[in-house]
Amino acid sequence: MTKHKFTVTAARGMLPLLAKELSEMGIKDTRQEQGNIKFTGSLEDAYRVCLWSRVGIRVLMPIAHFSAPTTDELYEGIKAMPWEDHIEAEGSTLAVEFNSFRSKISHTQYGAQRVKDGIVDRFREQTGERPSVDLFQPDLRINVYLKHNQAIVSIDLSGESLHKRGYRVESTPAPLKEHLAAAILMSAEWPRLTKQGWGLIDPMCGSGTFLIEAAMIAADIAPGILRDYFGFTYWKQHDKEAWQRLKAEAERRRHSGLSRLPVIKGGDADERAVKAAIANIEEAGLAGRISVEQRELLDWPALKNALPESGMLVCNPPYGERMGNTDELHYIYESVGNIINECLPAWRTTMITDNAELGKFTGLTLFDSIPFDNGPISCQVLCYRAPRPIKVNRQVAIEAKEADIEDTAVIENVELSEHAEMFANRLKKNLKHMGKWARKNKIECYRVYDADLPDYAVAIDLYGDYVHVQEYAPPKSIDPEKAVQRISDVMQVIPQVLQIPAAQVALKLRQKQRGNQQYEAHGSQKQRFKVSENELSFWINLTDYLDTGLFLDHRITRSLLAESAAGSDFLNLFAYTGSASVYAAAGNAKTTTTVDMSNTYLDWARDNMALNKFTGEDHHFIRANCLEWLQSAKQEQQRYGLIFLDPPTFSNSSRMEGVFDIQRDHVTLINMASSLLTKNGVLFFSTNCRDFKLDTNLATELTVNNISGQTLPKDFERNTKIHYCWKITKETEK
Numbered sequence: 001m002t003k004h005k006f007t008v009t010a011a012r013g014m015l016p017l018l019a020k021e022l023s024e025m026g027i028k029d030t031r032q033e034q035g036n037i038k039f040t041g042s043l044e045d046a047y048r049v050c051l052w053s054r055v056g057i058r059v060l061m062p063i064a065h066f067s068a069p070t071t072d073e074l075y076e077g078i079k080a081m082p083w084e085d086h087i088e089a090e091g092s093t094l095a096v097e098f099n100s101f102r103s104k105i106s107h108t109q110y111g112a113q114r115v116k117d118g119i120v121d122r123f124r125e126q127t128g129e130r131p132s133v134d135l136f137q138p139d140l141r142i143n144v145y146l147k148h149n150q151a152i153v154s155i156d157l158s159g160e161s162l163h164k165r166g167y168r169v170e171s172t173p174a175p176l177k178e179h180l181a182a183a184i185l186m187s188a189e190w191p192r193l194t195k196q197g198w199g200l201i202d203p204m205c206g207s208g209t210f211l212i213e214a215a216m217i218a219a220d221i222a223p224g225i226l227r228d229y230f231g232f233t234y235w236k237q238h239d240k241e242a243w244q245r246l247k248a249e250a251e252r253r254r255h256s257g258l259s260r261l262p263v264i265k266g267g268d269a270d271e272r273a274v275k276a277a278i279a280n281i282e283e284a285g286l287a288g289r290i291s292v293e294q295r296e297l298l299d300w301p302a303l304k305n306a307l308p309e310s311g312m313l314v315c316n317p318p319y320g321e322r323m324g325n326t327d328e329l330h331y332i333y334e335s336v337g338n339i340i341n342e343c344l345p346a347w348r349t350t351m352i353t354d355n356a357e358l359g360k361f362t363g364l365t366l367f368d369s370i371p372f373d374n375g376p377i378s379c380q381v382l383c384y385r386a387p388r389p390i391k392v393n394r395q396v397a398i399e400a401k402e403a404d405i406e407d408t409a410v411i412e413n414v415e416l417s418e419h420a421e422m423f424a425n426r427l428k429k430n431l432k433h434m435g436k437w438a439r440k441n442k443i444e445c446y447r448v449y450d451a452d453l454p455d456y457a458v459a460i461d462l463y464g465d466y467v468h469v470q471e472y473a474p475p476k477s478i479d480p481e482k483a484v485q486r487i488s489d490v491m492q493v494i495p496q497v498l499q500i501p502a503a504q505v506a507l508k509l510r511q512k513q514r515g516n517q518q519y520e521a522h523g524s525q526k527q528r529f530k531v532s533e534n535e536l537s538f539w540i541n542l543t544d545y546l547d548t549g550l551f552l553d554h555r556i557t558r559s560l561l562a563e564s565a566a567g568s569d570f571l572n573l574f575a576y577t578g579s580a581s582v583y584a585a586a587g588n589a590k591t592t593t594t595v596d597m598s599n600t601y602l603d604w605a606r607d608n609m610a611l612n613k614f615t616g617e618d619h620h621f622i623r624a625n626c627l628e629w630l631q632s633a634k635q636e637q638q639r640y641g642l643i644f645l646d647p648p649t650f651s652n653s654s655r656m657e658g659v660f661d662i663q664r665d666h667v668t669l670i671n672m673a674s675s676l677l678t679k680n681g682v683l684f685f686s687t688n689c690r691d692f693k694l695d696t697n698l699a700t701e702l703t704v705n706n707i708s709g710q711t712l713p714k715d716f717e718r719n720t721k722i723h724y725c726w727k728i729t730k731e732t733e734k
Contacts, residue, residue: 001042006049007060007154009036013372014055014183021053044242046157047232051224051246054182054217056162059231060143060154068151069104071114077151078118078144086140086155086236089123093134097156100146115144139234159231165212166226167284170276172207176316176352180374181213182223184381187370188350190312194218194262197527199311203300203339204332205266205292208277210314212284215264219289220257222250226284248480252471252509255491258289259506260543263308267295288502297335301343310386312348313340319354319377330361337362345388356380420489423456427497434715438462445531445540445552447715448498458490461552464531467494467505468542506542530611534559536582537611539604549577549604553722554646556711557686560727561644562587564682568641571595573626573673578605580644585614589642593620595629627660630672638676643683645673662687667695670728674702677730686711686725694726703729 010018018037022030025048029040039045049059064081068074087094096119098112105111119142120130131139141156163179185191190200194217202210216223224230225247232238268274277292317332340349341363349364354377356369364384372379416424430448438446449460457472469490474483487507495502528539533555540549561570561580565587572581575594578601585592592614594605602621609619622629626647647669651660662669666687674683698704704726711725 003040005040005062006046007036007038008049009057010055017055017183017186043239047243047246050158050230051222051250053162054223055179059157061157062152062154064153066151069149071105074151075114075118078115079122083119083122087131089127089129092131093138094131094140095135095138096142098144103146103149105146137229141231156231159229165223167212167280169283170207170279172273172276175207176209178209178213181209184352185214185217187381188383190214191217197262199263199308201313202266202315203297204315204317205268205277206273208266208280211264211266211290212281215261215286215290219261221254225250244480248484251484255487256507261289264290266292269296300339304343310346312350314350316352329358333358333361337364341387346386348386349384352379352381354379420493423453423489424493424497426452437714445533447552450718456486456490463540466542467500468548469507471509473509536586538579538608550579553716555713557725558583564642565589571640571643573645574647575605576601578608582608582612591618595622595624595626597625599623634675639678640676641678641681643673645683646686649689662689663692667697671699674699674730681730683728685728686723688723690721692724701731703731
């Protein structure tokens with residue numbers, strides 16, 4: 001892959017944030033200078049910065065460096081460059097930006113004119129044709145920086161400032177620029193806090209910049225995803241395939257991230273500002289995801305019960321320079337402090353001001369002050385601690401999300417493409433058929449669609465009033481834009497057909513997991529809710545992890561465990577969220593032992609057991625590597641009448657030594673587990689490895705019956721490889 005040198009510029013105070021962004025994008029070869037960061041990488045790296053940087057201003061690709069102490073030498077140096085490699089002579093457009101620092105050429109407009117002349121004259125002499133000038137969206141934007149009489153000539157890949165996201169259709173006086181709003185939120189730790197389920201309000205939202213930028217960060221939406229023009233769009237060396245890949249990835253991340261959006265609310269006393277904010281939010285594709293209303297500052301306490309326990313109030317109060325009298329501003333800061341102290345004591349506060357002394361009127365505890373420029377005005381971003389320590393609440397934001405559902409209307413009367421209509425019709429047909437079966441059997445969690453149409457390779461599961469969508473990773477042969485359009489169709493159709501608000505639809509990309517990825521949180525929104533299955537209750541989380549907490553294809557298997565559990569000591573290995581333990585306890589198991597190496601899932605299992613009132617010393621929870629624990633249990637001669645063994649297909653987790661592979665290691669694993677069985681004890685072994693083949697070289701005292709067919713629920717009949725299951729009985733005891 002060809003490497004190039006690039007320069008990314010940023011405003012005062014934002015270079016540390018930009019450096020962190022580049023690092024998170026996997027760009028390592030960087031060097032920080034005054035006002036910019038230089039890096040070496042591929043064109044795709046540069047495109048990624050254009051698409052994903054929230055604080056960067058321009059992405060420049062230097063293509064020449066020469067001495068230019070005079071305008072004639074500047075002209076000749078430019079004319080000698082092979083501009084035909086970058087644009088066509090006829091029908092193309094260009095624009096030149098020229099800046100000078102401590103050089104003999106100080107007149108920037110004249111410098112830009114000489115650069116333009118050099119390019120145009122080269123084309124005219126070679127072809128008789130010449131490109132024209134377009135200052136708005138040229139095919140090629142050239143940046144020339146003259147420093148100490150040395151000219152650096154670059155292609156401006158950003159085209160226009162990256163702070164222009166493409167969603168601002170309405171404005172208000174002195175609006176906050178998008179990159180500044182993002183920088184303030186990033187400095188205030190919003191990217192981390194939103195993953196913990198924090199909410200956000202802006203009671204002086206203006207045209208909604210803070211609200212939109214906060215939502216884009218929380219939902220993992222690329223800031224450049226709405227733009228249809230960059231500096232490379234019409235450039236002759238543009239790598240279209242790399243750009244298509246990046247756009248497709250960003251679209252998937254956007255669809256998935258929207259399901260994790262926390263409570264975000266805004267308001268303003270000015271009706272015109274509210275209308276502008278609503279228009280911009282709609283243009284950003286966030287209508288129904290952010291609520292905005294006309295509201296006086298002192299009226300915000302009325303919304304206390306509609307907000308999560310913890311969150312951030314962020315705002316850009318009026319400046320004395322705009323209002324004309326600084327003395328009149330102190331009441332605004334006092335009001336903000338009163339709202340937090342009296343109504344939202346577990347909330348942080350962040351505000352930008354041109355007079356840091358005014359911040360003292362809030363009465364809040366300042367923990368950080370960061371210098372930023374808001375246009376020509378030097379400002380400080382003031383970050384205040386929450387007045388009261390934030391309690392750890394394992395159901396953060398559930399109530400807030402439920403309170404916000406009314407703000408999210410079901411999509412109706414949307415015109416669908418022919419392919420989307422086909423998908424909608426199939427989903428309707430499935431819903432009618434499976435819904436009748438589910439109601440008859442009192443099942444509220446079931447699969448309603450599983451890649452029935454090849455072009456729509458998704459699995460759709462209903463969890464009561466919520467929907468979990470898994471997109472199977474498309475093969476590399478599929479056009480990325482086509483794949484993105486298909487998932488857009490899916491996310492548009494589901495709310496219509498299922499009559500469920502879009503905010504209650506969660507999307508994930510289903511692909512092969514490695515190592516401890518299965519234990520890593522995707523968003524940590526902690527938005528749990530209860531569902532029922534066979535008169536038992538379980539906690540479900542659709543947003544934070546790859547899976548939801550309840551494997552629907554094991555519905556029958558769990559019932560078999562309940563039927564076999566009476567009077568037995570039950571062992572649940574690789575227990576995940578403990579649903580099998582709940583069923584065994586419901587089947588009157590004498591004791592249950594739940595083993596998993598994830599604290600997260602063990603806590604979840606405890607909560608599921610407690611939810612069904614199965615508590616006390618007869619129910620044990622052990623955090624351990626199951627393979628190591630089996631060895632110690634065998635040495636201690638522990639015995640169980642019923643064991644459920646549902647291991648991962650593959651794991652190289654840092655919590656265990658070596659690599660586990662179910663196909664290679666299942667014989668050892670089954671033999672070790674079965675050694676803990678009592679006489680006539682039963683082990684149910686299950687795996688979702690699609691190409692799994694059971695080795696017959698198991699312990700001789702074991703009787704093995706393949707019960708895969710009878711454990712396949714009706715809603716998974718199309719996918720016979722969803723899992724395999726064997727009932728293994730131990731006839732003698734060593």
